[in-house]
Amino acid sequence: MSEAEEVKTSDSMLYEKYKKYLILRIGKNVFGVLVQNVEDVLFPQKIANIPLAPQYILGVLNLRGRIVTAIDLGIKLGIDPVDTSRQYRSIVIEKNNHLYSLLVDDVSEVIDIPNSKISNVPENLSDEWKKVSLGVHTMEDDLMVIIDAYKIIGDNKDETEDE
Numbered sequence: 275m276s277e278a279e280e281v282k283t284s285d286s287m288l289y290e291k292y293k294k295y296l297i298l299r300i301g302k303n304v305f306g307v308l309v310q311n312v313e314d315v316l317f318p319q320k321i322a323n324i325p326l327a328p329q330y331i332l333g334v335l336n337l338r339g340r341i342v343t344a345i346d347l348g349i350k351l352g353i354d355p356v357d358t359s360r361q362y363r364s365i366v367i368e369k370n371n372h373l374y375s376l377l378v379d380d381v382s383e384v385i386d387i388p389n390s391k392i393s394n395v396p397e398n399l400s401d402e403w404k405k406v407s408l409g410v411h412t413m414e415d416d417l418m419v420i421i422d423a424y425k426i427i428g429d430n431k432d433e434t435e436d437e
Contacts, residue, residue, distance in 0.1 A: 292386045295411075295420065298365065298378040300348045300356060304416040305378075306387075307365065311423050313373070314366040315381055318358070319344075332358075335375060342366065342373040350426060352402045367423045374427050387411055392420065 295306035296315070314337070321333040321344045330349040335342045344364065348355045356362050356377040364375040392409040399407060399419070406425040411418045 291389045293389065294384050294386055295418075296365065296384050297382045297418065298347075298363075299380040299382065300351070300378050301354045303351075303353060304413065304418045305347075306385075306411065306418045306420045307423050308420075309384055311367055312365055313368050316364040316366060316375065318362055319364060319375075332377065335364075337366065337373060337375075340373055342375045344375045344377060345426070347376045347378050347426070351406070352400060365423070367427060369424055369427050374423075376423065376426065395419075 294309040296309050296312055298305045298307065316337070319335040319337070321335050323333045324331060327333070330346050332344040332346050335344055346356050356379055358377070360379070363378050363381045365378060365381065367374045367376060392411055395404055395407045395409055403419060403421075406421050408420045408422050411420060
């Protein structure tokens with residue numbers, strides 16, 4: 275490779291678009307959500323039960339005087355429920371002036387991923403995951419499914435009326 279080609283290649287790498295993703299885990303499953311969509315990450319909170327709510331809605335919690343709907347992301351995605359007997363985390367998302375808390379087993383880190391390293395959603399993902407997935411990213415030991423938190427929340431009946 276000539277020196278001019280090397281400079282051109284390194285310049286294009288400098289300008290490649292990156293996005294920041296928060297890495298979450300539910301059981302052995304790894305997910306990423308855009309950092310710009312996350313309002314807060316919480317340690318376990320007291321959740322008040324809501325009778326007759328769908329199974330994935332665990333209840334509501336109080337966050338600095340605001341009511342937050344708590345959603346078990348594991349149940350919502352059709353996998354194992356989040357183990358609330360352990361130190362789970364809540365990812366707080368705001369949509370249409372309503373706060374939602376997505377419960378996950380763990381939050382590990384924020385990573386930058388170049389757009390070119392995000393692959394299309396594989397055909398073999400479940401229909402439920404396809405509805406909320408933006409793509410996949412191959413990590414060192416795992417495959418991370420990038421999810422759209424707003425699409426997960428958008429399936430709630432009370433929210434679809436506002437849109």
